[in-house]
């Protein structure tokens with residue numbers, strides 16, 4: 001992916017939805033609809049699990065990339081902005097630091 005970040009991939013996927021491109025696998029998924037996208041997310045999740053039980057880390061990397069791509073397709077299909085996920089993660093980071101960086105909380 002040549003250094004392309006996940007948010008850039010999200011933008012490409014969102015652009016495919018807005019401006020369909022001939023031969024695009026992403027558009028093939030959007031045309032098939034939500035159930036097909038959900039099936040792919042389920043399949044790719046299972047493939048990550050199976051790969052992780054094997055010894056070759058390259059397989060885990062490959063299947064994880066497939067899963068992340070399909071998850072981003074799902075977010076675009078559901079109209080959920082990429083930032084909604086990063087903001088949710090940032091909120092959790094805040095929660096973690098509240099409970100780990102403030103020892104006085106341990107005494108409550």
Ligand SMILES: N=c1c2ncn([C@@H]3O[C@H](COP(=O)(O)OP(=O)(O)OP(=O)(O)O)[C@@H](O)[C@H]3O)c2ncn1[C@@H]1O[C@H](COP(=O)(O)O)[C@@H](O)[C@H]1O
Nearest residue numbers: 009012013016021023024025026027040043065066069070
């Ligand atoms: N990152 C990906 C990406 N990861 C995985 N895939 C596709 O996901 C599919 C996964 O393989 P499978 O064998 O599970 O699926 P399949 O048999 O091809 O298809 P199904 O009939 O099962 O749906 C493959 O066809 C991959 O090409 C991806 N397709 C596109 N992208 C990126 O998405 C962007 C838009 O690409 P296009 O939609 O092709 O224009 C570009 O940046 C691409 O690099």
